[in-house]
Amino acid sequence: QVRLVESGGGLVQPGGSLRLSCAASGMAFSINVMGWYRQSPGKQRELVARISVTGGTNYADSVKGRFTISRDNAKNTVYLQMNSLNPEDTAVYYCNSLSFNTGYWGQGTQVTVSS
Numbered sequence: 522q523v524r525l526v527e528s529g530g531g532l533v534q535p536g537g538s539l540r541l542s543c544a545a546s547g548m549a550f551s552i553n554v555m556g557w558y559r560q561s562p563g564k565q566r567e568l569v570a571r572i573s574v575t576g577g578t579n580y581a582d583s584v585k586g587r588f589t590i591s592r593d594n595a596k597n598t599v600y601l602q603m604n605s606l607n608p609e610d611t612a613v614y615y616c617n618s619l620s621f622n623t624g625y626w627g628q629g630t631q632v633t634v635s636s
Contacts, residue, residue, distance in 0.1 A: 587605045
């Protein structure tokens with residue numbers, strides 16, 4: 522079955538960096554659009570960044586210039602490099618895959634930005 526497993530979350534001070542990873546299995550990774558979403562308490566889940574099968578990317582306005590999404594098809598893994606983190610980035614971050622209108626979610630990883 523399809524599995525998406527996120528890792529790399531944690532507690533970081535404002536201005537710090539984290540790198541999230543999402544390892545996929547049970548799927549043809551290279552033909553999936555991969556995305557990172559986040560959800561804070563009391564808020565809807567929102568798209569953070571997405572990367573297409575050809576490597577094209579798009580980002581939420583709030584993270585442009587600070588976050589970078591990338592993928593390694595040989596490792597079936599998608600990454601989210603997060604720099605210049607601020608408390609508003611605190612959320613559970615979820616990995617998402619999408620192919621032919623079929624999507625899957627990971628279990629999420631908590632990112633907390635606090636001094």
